[in-house]
Amino acid sequence: MSGKQSSGEMVQGTLDMLILRSLITGPAHGHTIAHVIEHTSDNVLEVEQGSLYPALHRLEHRGWVTSYWGASENNRKAKFYKLTAAGKKQLTAETARWRSLVSAIGRILGEAAD
Amino acid sequence: MNLKRFFLRSHEDADLKLELESHLQHEIDDNLARGLSPQEARRQAHLKLGNSLVIRDRVWESNRIAWLEDLWRDLRYAMRILARIPSFTFVALLVMALGIGANTAIYSFLDSLLLRSLPVSDPKSLVVVSWHSKPWVRGDDRHFVMQSMSGDVDPDSKLGAVSGNFPYPAFALANDESVFSHVFSYAHAREVRTLSVSIKGHAETASGELVSGDYFNGLEVVPAAGRPIVDDDDRIGAPAVAVLSYAFSEAHFGGPTNAAGQAILINNLPFTVVGVAPPEFFGVDPSMAPDVYLPMHTNVLLGAEIPFGFTADDYLDAHYYWLEIMARLRPGVSMAQAEAKLAPRFAQWVTTTAQDDKERANLPVLFLREGAGGLDTLRRQFSKPLCIDDPGRADPCYCLRQRRQPAARARRIEKKRNRAAPE
Numbered sequence: 222m223s224g225k226q227s228s229g230e231m232v233q234g235t236l237d238m239l240i241l242r243s244l245i246t247g248p249a250h251g252h253t254i255a256h257v258i259e260h261t262s263d264n265v266l267e268v269e270q271g272s273l274y275p276a277l278h279r280l281e282h283r284g285w286v287t288s289y290w291g292a293s294e295n296n297r298k299a300k301f302y303k304l305t306a307a308g309k310k311q312l313t314a315e316t317a318r319w320r321s322l323v324s325a326i327g328r329i330l331g332e333a334a335d
Numbered sequence: 336m337n338l339k340r341f342f343l344r345s346h347e348d349a350d351l352k353l354e355l356e357s358h359l360q361h362e363i364d365d366n367l368a369r370g371l372s373p374q375e376a377r378r379q380a381h382l383k384l385g386n387s388l389v390i391r392d393r394v395w396e397s398n399r400i401a402w403l404e405d406l407w408r409d410l411r412y413a414m415r416i417l418a419r420i421p422s423f424t425f426v427a428l429l430v431m432a433l434g435i436g437a438n439t440a441i442y443s444f445l446d447s448l449l450l451r452s453l454p455v456s457d458p459k460s461l462v463v464v465s466w467h468s469k470p471w472v473r474g475d476d477r478h479f480v481m482q483s484m485s486g487d488v489d490p491d492s493k494l495g496a497v498s499g500n501f502p503y504p505a506f507a508l509a510n511d512e513s514v515f516s517h518v519f520s521y522a523h524a525r526e527v528r529t530l531s532v533s534i535k536g537h538a539e540t541a542s543g544e545l546v547s548g549d550y551f552n553g554l555e556v557v558p559a560a561g562r563p564i565v566d567d568d569d570r571i572g573a574p575a576v577a578v579l580s581y582a583f584s585e586a587h588f589g590g591p592t593n594a595a596g597q598a599i600l601i602n603n604l605p606f607t608v609v610g611v612a613p614p615e616f617f618g619v620d621p622s623m624a625p626d627v628y629l630p631m632h633t634n635v636l637l638g639a640e641i642p643f644g645f646t647a648d649d650y651l652d653a654h655y656y657w658l659e660i661m662a663r664l665r666p667g668v669s670m671a672q673a674e675a676k677l678a679p680r681f682a683q684w685v686t687t688t689a690q691d692d693k694e695r696a697n698l699p700v701l702f703l704r705e706g707a708g709g710l711d712t713l714r715r716q717f718s719k720p721l722c723i724d725d726p727g728r729a730d731p732c733y734c735l736r737q738r739r740q741p742a743a744r745a746r747r748i749e750k751k752r753n754r755a756a757p758e
């Protein structure tokens with residue numbers, strides 16, 4: 222498991238941002254979202270269901286995503302999540318915040334390394 | 336927690352359960368696609384997903400936390416906004432404080448008025464002597480044995496007009512030892528309503544009450560210090576004494592023991608404080624709560640100081656209705672029995688005070704009322720308009736009319752100045 226970071230250890234709020242990001246291409250159900258995050262991160266990030274679903278419900282509660290039941294690509298019943306306008310705004314804000322945070326930390330670490 | 340989840344959020348939870356099952360199926364599909372055997376595909380999917388019940392719990396938990404977080408956010412937002420508009424905040428807080436305060440005040444007021452008994456021993460055996468007559472109508476050219484009064488006549492839906500004020504001779508009449516163990520009277524007379532009390536050179540305003548010699552004994556009120564007013568104090572020429580309320584003694588003497596025995600001036604007349612009433616005692620009328628209790632006959636002393644004041648002759652006046660009478664029933668004697676004993680005697684006496692046939696046609700009729708709640712000026716004034724606890728009242732408009740038509744109250748007559756000219 223070394224080298225993998227489980228969602229339980231992620232910086233707080235990061236999972237929310239990643240979920241929102243994964244929905245930018247269109248509605249998806251929980252399994253796809255987890256799959257996309259894991260794949261896009263080259264399996265560095267592992268999304269536990271125990272974190273994913275509370276996060277999805279939290280995002281829905283805040284109005285950043287909406288959900289509906291539909292048929293999946295495997296022709297199974299699945300609950301799909303769709304990004305809302307507020308969710309898009311939130312994603313933009315979170316991404317900007319994250320970028321500035323990373324660059325700030327990067328600067329510090331960079332200076333320390335020098 | 337689990338119970339709550341299943342009962343309150345069963346629908347949402349069922350939804351989540353389906354969602355997790357769907358996730359599991361997709362995971363199995365993936366595993367099958369990777370070429371695993373069906374059993375292995377299932378096993379690995381279950382392993383990866385973990386316990387679905389635990390996940391459902393976590394979702395519910397996080398929802399709850401989200402709710403708390405939202406509440407906290409809302410509260411902080413509200414505080415920020417309030418801090419930004421201090422004038423609005425001030426007004427809002429003031430309105431709320433006043434509202435809460437007013438409610439508390441009203442409830443404690445009604446509590447003492449309607450619910451609590453007099454703070455005396457065995458209040459249930461106390462009765463208030465009263466009379467009723469035909470209704471009083473404003474502007475009516477009345478012929479009535481009562482020619483002047485210091486007190487109130489109240490309209491009553493059943494009895495017509497009701498009052499608790501009597502002339503002094505009627506007080507002696509009510510003193511029947513066969514039915515009452517004590518008969519006492521008090522008066523909130525003009526002479527004592529506002530007193531100037533001088534304590535060691537400091538003048539204070541105080542409200543007073545005249546009480547007969549058996550007042551404290553009859554109520555079985557034990558003084559906090561000193562002695563009560565007794566029969567010996569209540570006669571013309573007796574040394575002038577006074578009993579203070581507990582609160583008054585604390586405010587001006589630093590406590591009841593310091594007050595007892597002190598010399599004071601009341602309306603510039605020398606009095607001796609002989610005792611202090613217990614802290615819970617407010618007199619027999621919750622609306623009055625006098626500061627100073629004085630023997631009934633000091634009325635003559637104090638009356639001599641003011642124009643048209645009370646004189647010794649007024650004790651004999653059968654047409655001046657001013658004092659209120661309370662009595663304690665002997666054990667085993669009912670209020671009805673006492674009334675049956677007293678009413679005819681009063682009727683006989685009051686007939687002799689009538690001056691013509693018109694007066695004889697409408698004589699006051701004596702009756703007894705329960706005295707447990709105290710003599711009830713305020714109760715009469717407030718409890719009827721409020722219509723509390725009287726579902727059996729036949730006339731629903733009665734309360735309103737009572738409030739709008741203080742006809743009899745307007746007849747409140749002050750002493751002889753206003754006395755009707757003799758026929």
